[in-house]
Amino acid sequence: xxxxRQVMPxxxxxxxxxxxxxxxxxxxxxxxxxxxxxxxxxxxxxQGGAGNSRQLREHLSLVLSDYRHQMVSVVLTxxxxxxxxxxxxxxxxxxxxxxxxxxxTEVQVFYILxxxxxxSLSLSPEGSxx
Numbered sequence: 067x068x069x070x071r072q073v074m075p076x077x078x079x080x081x082x083x084x085x086x087x088x089x090x091x092x093x094x095x096x097x098x099x100x101x102x103x104x105x106x107x108x109x110x111x112x113q114g115g116a117g118n119s120r121q122l123r124e125h126l127s128l129v130l131s132d133y134r135h136q137m138v139s140v141v142l143t144x145x146x147x148x149x150x151x152x153x154x155x156x157x158x159x160x161x162x163x164x165x166x167x168x169x170x171t172e173v174q175v176f177y178i179l180x181x182x183x184x185x186s187l188s189l190s191p192e193g194s195x196x
Contacts, residue, residue: 077137079107080129082122082160084115084152089145089178096176096184100141107141116142116160116175117152126168139172140164146179154187154195161189 079102083093097107108129112121122142130138142160144152154177164170175187175195187195 077106077139078129078133079139079141080110080126081107081141081143082110082112082116082125083143083178084145084148084150085111085113086145086149088180092178092182092184093143095182096141096143096178100174102141114148114150114152114156115144117144117148117156118150119159119163122160122163123167126164126170130168137172138170139174140170141174141176143176143178143184145177157187158189158193158195 081097081102083089108125110121110125112118112125114121116122126140142157142164144154144156146154157175157177161173161175164173175189177185177187179185190196
């Protein structure tokens with residue numbers, strides 16, 4: 067049997083979402099819309115998604131310890147009616163953590179709606195979501 071060698075990707079994406087079963091199909095469609103193929107990203111599903119700052123820090127630290135020489139981008143998501151108490155505004159703190167504490171600049175931010183759609187958000191110069 068021929069041995070398969072795993073090649074480290076030059077770039078990886080950390081895709082962070084909530085475990086809520088109501089949004090899983092939407093998260094999958096968003097991933098496909100972003101062109102993220104299996105083997106090119108880490109799917110991190112935790113209660114509260116990107117609004118869970120403790121888990122966000124922990125998972126980014128783990129990925130960066132293994133992929134410190136690769137380009138790492140991040141997709142941050144939260145959703146409406148989150149039962150963990152996370153809100154759209156929680157994405158502000160998540161974006162700050164990714165950029166300031168981890169020095170990552172490739173950040174995409176999405177707010178998932180329960181109707182199966184999502185809003186792409188960006189940070190204004192004043193530091194608010196738009």
